[in-house]
Amino acid sequence: MSFVRFAVRRVAEMAATLLTASFVVFGAMYLAPGSPASFLLAGRSASPEALAAINAQYHLDDPFLVRYFRWLGGVLQGDFGRSITYRTDVSRLLADRLPVTLLLITMALALVVAVGLFLGRIAAVRGGAADSAVLVTTTFAVGTPSFAAAVLLQGLFAVRLGWFPSSGSGEGLGDMLWHLTLPAIALALYLTGMLARVTRSAMLEALDSEHVTVARSRGVPERQVIRRHVLRNSLGTVLTTGGLIVSTLLVCTILVETAFGIGGIGQLLELSTTTKDFPTVQAVSLIIVALFMAVNLVVDLLLPLVDPRVTLGSRKAAA
Amino acid sequence: MNPTQPVPTLDIQGLKITLPGTARPVLDGVDLTVRAGETVALVGESGSGKSLTSRSALRLLPPGAVVEGAVRVGGEDVLAMDADRLCGVRAGSVAMVFQDPRAAVNPLRRIGDFLTESVTLTGATSRTDATARAVELLGAVGLDESVLRKYPGQVSGGMLQRVVIAAALMGDPVLLLADEPTTALDVTSQAEVIALLATLRERFGTGLLFVTHDLDLAAAISDRVHVMYAGRIVETGPAEDLFARPRHPYTAALLASTPRMEGPRGRLAAIEGQPPDLREPLHGCAFATRCPLATEVCDQRAPLPAAAPGRPEHRAACHHSDLLEGSAVDA
Numbered sequence: 001m002s003f004v005r006f007a008v009r010r011v012a013e014m015a016a017t018l019l020t021a022s023f024v025v026f027g028a029m030y031l032a033p034g035s036p037a038s039f040l041l042a043g044r045s046a047s048p049e050a051l052a053a054i055n056a057q058y059h060l061d062d063p064f065l066v067r068y069f070r071w072l073g074g075v076l077q078g079d080f081g082r083s084i085t086y087r088t089d090v091s092r093l094l095a096d097r098l099p100v101t102l103l104l105i106t107m108a109l110a111l112v113v114a115v116g117l118f119l120g121r122i123a124a125v126r127g128g129a130a131d132s133a134v135l136v137t138t139t140f141a142v143g144t145p146s147f148a149a150a151v152l153l154q155g156l157f158a159v160r161l162g163w164f165p166s167s168g169s170g171e172g173l174g175d176m177l178w179h180l181t182l183p184a185i186a187l188a189l190y191l192t193g194m195l196a197r198v199t200r201s202a203m204l205e206a207l208d209s210e211h212v213t214v215a216r217s218r219g220v221p222e223r224q225v226i227r228r229h230v231l232r233n234s235l236g237t238v239l240t241t242g243g244l245i246v247s248t249l250l251v252c253t254i255l256v257e258t259a260f261g262i263g264g265i266g267q268l269l270e271l272s273t274t275t276k277d278f279p280t281v282q283a284v285s286l287i288i289v290a291l292f293m294a295v296n297l298v299v300d301l302l303l304p305l306v307d308p309r310v311t312l313g314s315r316k317a318a319a
Numbered sequence: 320m321n322p323t324q325p326v327p328t329l330d331i332q333g334l335k336i337t338l339p340g341t342a343r344p345v346l347d348g349v350d351l352t353v354r355a356g357e358t359v360a361l362v363g364e365s366g367s368g369k370s371l372t373s374r375s376a377l378r379l380l381p382p383g384a385v386v387e388g389a390v391r392v393g394g395e396d397v398l399a400m401d402a403d404r405l406c407g408v409r410a411g412s413v414a415m416v417f418q419d420p421r422a423a424v425n426p427l428r429r430i431g432d433f434l435t436e437s438v439t440l441t442g443a444t445s446r447t448d449a450t451a452r453a454v455e456l457l458g459a460v461g462l463d464e465s466v467l468r469k470y471p472g473q474v475s476g477g478m479l480q481r482v483v484i485a486a487a488l489m490g491d492p493v494l495l496l497a498d499e500p501t502t503a504l505d506v507t508s509q510a511e512v513i514a515l516l517a518t519l520r521e522r523f524g525t526g527l528l529f530v531t532h533d534l535d536l537a538a539a540i541s542d543r544v545h546v547m548y549a550g551r552i553v554e555t556g557p558a559e560d561l562f563a564r565p566r567h568p569y570t571a572a573l574l575a576s577t578p579r580m581e582g583p584r585g586r587l588a589a590i591e592g593q594p595p596d597l598r599e600p601l602h603g604c605a606f607a608t609r610c611p612l613a614t615e616v617c618d619q620r621a622p623l624p625a626a627a628p629g630r631p632e633h634r635a636a637c638h639h640s641d642l643l644e645g646s647a648v649d650a
Contacts, residue, residue, distance in 0.1 A: 210422035217377050218437035218486070219410030228436065229425050307427060308470040 007301060014293050021289045022075065022282075026068050029278040058084065071282070081279035085272065090283045093268060098287070100169050101257070101264030103176060105249045107184035112191045112245055117238070119192070120199025124207060125226055134196060141193030146252045150186040150259035157182055167261035183260045187252055191245045198241045202234035209233070236307045243299035247292050326394040328494045328526035329353040329376055329413075334388035336371060338381060341597040346371055347550045349388075350624075353494060353526040358517075360529045360537035360558070362573070363547035366594060369530045372547070373496045376413055376528070378405060393493060410441040414487035415496040416516075419503040420479035424471045431467030434486050443490065456485040459522070460515060477508030484515060488523060495520070498530045513540060534577050538562050543632070546570045549595050549605035552624070556633030566627055566635035566643055568610045604638070612639045 055061050059070065074081060080090035123134035144152075158166035170179035206212065207230050215225045257266035265284050272280035304310045329352060336346040346368045353359045363369040374380070375390050378397050390397045392413055397405070417423040424433050434456075435449040444452070454464045460481040471479055480500065487495060497516060501509035517540060520527050531537055537544050537558065544561050546554040546569065554567035565571040569590075576588045592609035595601055604610070607617040616638050625640065627633040637643075 210417070210419070211425045213379065214415075214417055214423045215425070215436070217374075217379050217409055217415050219406040219408070219441050219490075220437055221406055221440060224436075224440050228428070233425065233427055309426060309472050 003301075010297055010300060014297055017293060018286070018290060022072060022286055023068065025282050025285045025289070026071060027064075029281055030064055030067075032276075071279075075283075075286070080283035083272070083277055083280045085275045085277045086280070090279050093280060094265065094283060094287065097263055097265045097268050100176070100180075100262060101253055101266055104180050104183055104187065104257070104262065104264060105246070105253060107177070107180055108187040108191070108249055109246060111184060111188040112195055113242070115188070116192045116195030117199055119196035120203060121226075121231070123196065123200040124203035124230075131200075134200065138193035138196045141189050142197070144189055146186050146190060147255045147259055149189045150183065150256050153182045153186050154260070169262045169264070180262070183256045183262060186259070187249060187256045190252075191248060195238070195241060195245060199234060199238055202237040203230050206230045206233040236303065236310075239299060239302055239306055243295050246295040250288050250291055325355065327352040327354050327391075328357075328393065329528060330389075330391040330394075331372065331375065332389045332391070334372070334375060334390060335386070336368075336375070336380065337385040338597075339383040342600045343550070343595075343597060345550050345597065346375075349547075349550075349552055351528075351545055351552065351555075353528050355493065355526055356520070356524045357543070358520060358527040358529060358541045360531060360541035360544045361547060362531060362534060362537050362544060364532055364594065366597075367547040368550040369547050370498055373415070373498055373528055373530045376494065376496055377409055377415060379415075406441055407443075410437040410443060411490040412492055413494045413496065414490060414492040415498060416480075416484055416487050416500045418499045420476060420483045421471070421503070423483055424479060426471050428470075429467065430469050430471060430474070430482055433471075434467070434482065434489060437486075438489050449489070452489060453485070456488050457482075459488070459519065460485045475508075476504055477511060480504060480508065480512055481515065484512070484519070488519065488525075491523070492525055494526045494528065496528050496530070499532070500529075501531075501536075516540075534562070534573055546573070549601070551605060551636065553606065553637070554633075554635040555624070556627075556630070556635075560630060560633050564627075564633075566633065566640040567606075567637045568612050568639070568643065569606045570635075571643060572609075604636075612637075612642055614638070 059067055062070075071081060078091060080094070082088065083090050083093055086093060119134045119138065123131045154166050157163050164182045165179050168179055170176040209229075212225060212229050215229050216222070220228070253264065254266035254269055256262075257264045258270045261267070265287065268280060269284040269288075271277075272284065331349055331351040334346050334349040334351075335344050337344045349368070349372055351359070351361070351372065361369045361372060371380075375386075376392060376397060378390070380386065386398055388398075392408060395408075397408060397413075400408070424430070431450065431453060434453040435444075435446065438444040438452075439446050439449050450467070453467065457464060457466060462478060462481055462485070466474060466478070466482065471482075474482070480503075484500075495516075500516070501512050504512060513536065516527065516529075519525070529537065529541060541558050544556065544558050545552050546561075546567065548569050554561065554565065554570045556566075561570065562574065565574060572590045576590060590609055595605050595608070601621070603616075603618040603620055604613070604622050607613040610617065620638075622636045622638045624634040624636040627635070627640070
């Protein structure tokens with residue numbers, strides 16, 4: 001199968017999956033207890049007329065499918081509806097907050113890849129004390145959930161030492177990077193440990209293979225053996241794990257943004273869920289699903305380039 | 320060394336290798352020479368140390384190995400040289416053809432890359448020259464240059480073993496080590512690979528150390544044969560003489576247990592018992608417990624290699640060699 005046909009087919013599949021996801025996302029909010037009207041009224045008893053006015057404004061009395069298709073038609077034109085709590089267009093909210101989240105996730109991903117690959121490589125190649133040190137460090141990292149890391153980092157580097165701000169996302173790129181450093185570390189910690197361990201075991205497996213011995217027996221210098229045969233052969237595993245890492249970042253950013261008070265889409269999702277602001281919840285959920293699927297698509301398209309035994313359209317390796 | 324004799328291509332003297340956690344050395348005083356252009360077979364069963372012996376010519380030793388003795392390639396001790404020189408020897412004068420070509424070639428890199436990597440990465444040759452040489456050698460092993468762009472998964476096992484052989488010749492080696500190069504191949508490919516190795520040895524004048532457990536194969540292709548048992552060379556001699564008149568009961572038993580097409584049908588003859596365990600020290604002859612000729616002296620004293628009367632090339636380490644001559648032993 002040609003690359004273009006494969007890519008087109010995968011994008012079509014992705015569109016179909018997104019459509020299904022949109023139905024589930026919309027339906028979940030419909031089934032959840034409570035209604036935006038009762039939140040807006042905040043326990044006050046309202047006259048039936050006021051209640052009816054709210055229901056009419058947000059089309060809450062229409063049948064489910066009618067509401068779904070009205071919403072879907074809007075989404076396809078880039079209109080996610082109006083936020084009930086923020087009283088503004090959801091697309092405006094997204095445009096304001098998505099860049100912060102993407103920057104945070106990119107920073108965390110850069111940290112995970114740089115530190116994770118470095119630690120994994122050292123552990124596998126050096127062995128001995130370096131290996132033990134990496135294993136202990138990564139055990140600690142893997143055992144620390146991102147929200148716990150957030151609290152610890154805040155307490156130490158923001159409150160006690162005052163090196164970094166304890167909350168907020170800053171103005172302008174430099175200030176934003178400074179504000180997002182601690183959150184990015186909190187977000188990266190667990191995944192760095194995971195990637196280091198995956199890299200280590202993939203490299204150890206590759207180191208153990210006969211063709212590495214053969215390369216050495218042919219006088220290929222050790223550094224080149226590591227680069228051309230060990231790192232190269234671990235790349236497939238690392239790439240697959242990379243897809244998983246980005247997915248996890250998308251989920252964990254909800255906790256970390258909340259902990260650090262960062263105005264990204266993660267915090268937006270958390271706030272809008274508690275206030276039953278369903279247009280916002282639906283939009284953010286849909287965006288997260290779309291990002292998640294885009295990452296998987298990229299990994300699927302890259303895998304055949306990394307491993308010639310993976311043929312397009314199937315993950316079955318040749319014997 | 321006697322100055323009138325040319326320096327042997329490979330000269331292993333008193334090689335003794337001890338691995339951690341074993342009670343006796345895995346190699347115990349191995350002596351072996353391969354002269355220029357000569358084919359020497361190293362025969363023995365699994366675990367006898369034949370692969371380790373051949374790998375020692377490249378200093379490919381298991382981690383933690385304690386080594387005594389000397390392994391000289393063209394007069395230079397491989398065990399004593401520094402890492403840079405060793406890389407040079409590995410990329411140049413000594414090359415190895417491995418058992419399983421599927422495992423020996425990185426499945427993720429192109430075959431052209433595999434052929435050229437050793438000579439280009441050690442800085443011996445430019446990439447262009449190396450590619451030209453690779454095309455030439457692919458021709459010599461009967462493959463065309465389209466293989467260069469292919470991945471190992473896209474060619475057959477027999478073709479890949481030809482690639483491995485071509486790759487071994489890239490650095491113009493004086494010594495080729497073939498570690499059971501046909502075991503992983505089907506019968507047709509086996510014959511082709513053997514014929515190819517013989518042709519190439521003649522054409523390029525390399526010495527060949529051929530490791531195998533196949534006695535008939537060893538007899539067919541080699542000038543001299545070394546028989547190994549439990550880390551020792553038990554018998555060595557010119558191929559014809561050794562197979563016609565074995566002077567060690569182990570060689571005789573191996574010959575008797577080789578299945579013959581023309582022989583009577585029935586149960587295959589086998590050598591009773593098991594080779595000695597590495598976890599137990601050896602006192603006398605390693606073969607004594609399985610040997611039909613064994614006497615008290617065999618359990619007490621390890622026999623030293625001694626030449627057959629009138630045939631100095633044919634040496635066996637057995638207390639009872641003379642009993643064997645002329646009368647075949649029924650094992």
